[in-house]
Amino acid sequence: MPLIDRLEFKKVSALGQELGTQDSRAAILGVPINASTMDETIEGVEKLILTGEPHIVVTADASGIVIAQEDPELLAIYRSASWVTADSNGVVWALRRKGIGTERVSGVDVADRLFALSAQKGYRIFLLGSSPGVAEEAAERIRLKYPGCNIVGTRHGYFPSDDDALVAEEVAPFEPDILLVAMGIPRQEKFIAATQEIIKAKVAIGVGGTLDVMSGRVKRAPAIIQKMKLEWLWRTLLNPKKFSKAKTLPKFASLVLRNRE
Numbered sequence: 001m002p003l004i005d006r007l008e009f010k011k012v013s014a015l016g017q018e019l020g021t022q023d024s025r026a027a028i029l030g031v032p033i034n035a036s037t038m039d040e041t042i043e044g045v046e047k048l049i050l051t052g053e054p055h056i057v058v059t060a061d062a063s064g065i066v067i068a069q070e071d072p073e074l075l076a077i078y079r080s081a082s083w084v085t086a087d088s089n090g091v092v093w094a095l096r097r098k099g100i101g102t103e104r105v106s107g108v109d110v111a112d113r114l115f116a117l118s119a120q121k122g123y124r125i126f127l128l129g130s131s132p133g134v135a136e137e138a139a140e141r142i143r144l145k146y147p148g149c150n151i152v153g154t155r156h157g158y159f160p161s162d163d164d165a166l167v168a169e170e171v172a173p174f175e176p177d178i179l180l181v182a183m184g185i186p187r188q189e190k191f192i193a194a195t196q197e198i199i200k201a202k203v204a205i206g207v208g209g210t211l212d213v214m215s216g217r218v219k220r221a222p223a224i225i226q227k228m229k230l231e232w233l234w235r236t237l238l239n240p241k242k243f244s245k246a247k248t249l250p251k252f253a254s255l256v257l258r259n260r261e
Contacts, residue, residue, distance in 0.1 A: 028094045029255055031065050031078045033086050035095055035102035042113045044083055049123060049177050049202040055082035056192055057205045059107035062090035062252035064185045069255065074186040077193045085110065090249060094256045107207040111214070114178055119146040126174050126201070128167075129157035129182030130211040138214035152176060157183045161191070168195035179204040182211040 025032050036044065048055040058064075058081040068075040078084060085105035086092050095102050118125050127135040135154035143149055153174040159167055171179070179201035181188040188206030196204065212218040 026095055026098055026100050028060075028091060029065050029069060029252075029259055030075060031060055031068060031084065033060060033084050033091060033095060033102075035086065035100045036105065037103055038105050038109060038113065041083065041085055041105050041110060042117065045110070045114070045203055046117065048082055052202065054196050054200050055203050056080070056189075056196065057082060057110075057203055058084045058189065059087035059105065059110060059205065059207065060084050060091060061088035061185075063088075063248040064189075065091065066248040066252050066255065067186055071186055073193075074189055077186075077189045080193075090252050094252075097256065107205065108210045108213055110205065111180055111207050111210045114180075115142050115146045115149045118150045118178070119148040122148075122150050123177040124150050124152045124175060125178045125180065126152055126171055126176035127154045127180050127182075127211060128171060129155075129180070129188065129207075130209075130215070131158060132156040134211050134215045134217060135182075137216065138211045141216060142214055157181070157188075161187070164191055164194050165198065168198035171195075172199050176201045177203065180207050180210065181205070182207050182209065184208055 026035055027033070034041065034044070045057060048057070056077065058078055060078060064074070064078075064087075068078055085107075086095060086102055087104065087106050089104055092102055092104050114123070114125065117123060127139055129135065130138075133156070135156060139151045139154050142151060153171065153176070155167065155170065176199070179192070179199060181192055181204065183191060183206070185206065185208065188208070192204040192206060209218060
């Protein structure tokens, strides 16, 4: 691993030591991944909330890691995040090649668990992203599924990056403990990083198409498809626009096989 990668990895791992996860970090193409279970992830995220300071949590899939290889800003965000999950079977495979066993911890599943946690403990959640109306529909369905879930606000994600600070000023008064941003990679991660000091959410997470799923507008793959590790194919068949994302999978595999870190 190049010296700069080792320095960045050491910096990101410092919080892992504080949270007791220092042994669960491994770098995949320069991105430090927490090789953690879903339960460990939720426990770690709650510890981040309880610090009272703003943190970024990343759910890193193969496409995001590929994009980060040519996007220094995104790579820096991944490296500085307080927690990075393995959000694709490709990333799980890459970790296992290093002898590190883990499970997939997807953004939609993390969000679902955080909604349940909010219902139990009252954590304030703000939903930001997707097309107009989706976040509101998702909030309604989530409250029915988890009575007491404390969703304090919603807003669509159809605005230019030039308006990021203005939107952040709209969100900040809601004082969210958890900010879920559904704008796709890398837009959501860059929005979170650029506005972190304005919104000051204890934990901010980019969750891609999660709100579309939670609203019921998009159906998640059946359990059997998920078990077969073909959810990416299901999403691509339902939405051909995702083909460009699917094309990154062979590139990810090639990069991992050629990488000697």
